[in-house]
Amino acid sequence: MTTVIVALLVVIAALLVVVIVLLRLRSRRPVAAPPIVTDPFADTETDVLTGDPRRLTAGDTVEIRGTTWSVRGTLRFTEGGSRWSEHLLDDAHGARVWLSVEEDPDLLLALWTQVHGSELTPGPRVVHQDGARFVSDESGTADYRSEGSTGLATAGTMAYHDYTGDGDALLGFEKYGSGGWELARGQRLARRDVRVFTAR
Numbered sequence: 303m304t305t306v307i308v309a310l311l312v313v314i315a316a317l318l319v320v321v322i323v324l325l326r327l328r329s330r331r332p333v334a335a336p337p338i339v340t341d342p343f344a345d346t347e348t349d350v351l352t353g354d355p356r357r358l359t360a361g362d363t364v365e366i367r368g369t370t371w372s373v374r375g376t377l378r379f380t381e382g383g384s385r386w387s388e389h390l391l392d393d394a395h396g397a398r399v400w401l402s403v404e405e406d407p408d409l410l411l412a413l414w415t416q417v418h419g420s421e422l423t424p425g426p427r428v429v430h431q432d433g434a435r436f437v438s439d440e441s442g443t444a445d446y447r448s449e450g451s452t453g454l455a456t457a458g459t460m461a462y463h464d465y466t467g468d469g470d471a472l473l474g475f476e477k478y479g480s481g482g483w484e485l486a487r488g489q490r491l492a493r494r495d496v497r498v499f500t501a502r
Contacts, residue, residue, distance in 0.1 A: 353498025355403045355411060358389050360450025361501040364401065366413060366491065369393060371401075375450030379460065381442055388414075390452050400486065401496075411491040412472055420485045424463030424475040431487070436465035436473040446478075454478060 358364065362373045371391035379386050386404035400414040422431055427438045441463040448454045458479050465473040472488030 352494075352496065353500065355401070355409070355496050355498055356387075356405070357500065358387070358401075358403065358498060359500075363499040363501070364389075364391065365497040365499070366391075366401070367495050371399070373450070374398075375448065375452035377446045377448055377452055377454070377460075379444040379446050381444035384444075390450075402488075409493060411493065411496055412488045413491055414472075414474060414486040414488040417485040417487055422485055423483055424465075429465060429473065431473055431485075434467050434471060434473075436467045436471070439464045439466045 353364075355364070358373055358376065360373050360375050364371050364373060371393050374390045374392055376390070377388045379388070384404075384406075386402060389401045389403070390398065391401055392398045398416075400416075402410075402412045402414060404410045417431070420431070422429060424438075424441065429436050429438075441461075443459055443461045445457070446454075446460050447457045461477045463475040467473060470490035472490065474486045474488055475483045476486070477483045
C-alpha cells in the first residue's frame with residue numbers, strides 16, 4: 303500500500319512540474335501587436351501622385367492652385383486628442399501665407415493670409431470683415447512646437463477662435479502666449495488643389 307501511495311505522489315509531482323513548465327513557456331510567448339487601424343476611405347492613389355500634405359515639413363515645396371511655395375517653417379498643435387499643423391509658406395516674390403492641415407477625420411486644408419491693421423477681436427457670435435459676414439465656429443487653447451523658421455518660440459501655447467463665412471471663406475484669430483490677437487482670412491482647399499514635393 304505504501305508503494306502505491308508513493309507512486310501516486312511521484313506521478314502528481316511530475317504532473318505539477320509539467321504544468322508549471324507549460325505555464326512559464328506560455329507567459330514567454332510574444333504578444334501579438336495590435337492591428338494597424340487605417341482609414342478605409344483614405345485616397346492613397348492621390349497621395350502617390352500628388353504627395354501627402356500631412357507629411358509636409360520645413361524645406362519642402364508645395365504647389366497650390368498653380369503657385370509654388372517653399373515651406374519655411376511648421377507649427378505642430380495639440381489640443382486634447384486633436385492634432386493639426388500650420389505651415390508658413392513663401393513664394394519667389396516674398397509673399398507669405400499659412401497652410402493648415404488637419405484630419406477631423408477627413409483631411410481639411412485651408413490657405414490663410416494675415417490681415418494687418420484690423421481692430422476686430424473675437425468673441426461675438428457674428429463678426430463682419432471687409433463686408434463679409436462670419437459666424438463663430440470653434441475656439442480653444444492648444445500647445446504648439448515650432449520647426450524651421452516661424453518667427454515664434456520653439457514651444458508655447460496658442461489661443462484661437464475660428465469663424466466660417468459663405469462658401470469656402472474662413473476667418474481666424476490666433477494669440478500666442480501673452481501677445482495680442484492676430485487676424486487672418488482663410489479659404490478652404492480641395493485635396494486636388496495641393497501638390498507636395500518633399501525635400502527628402
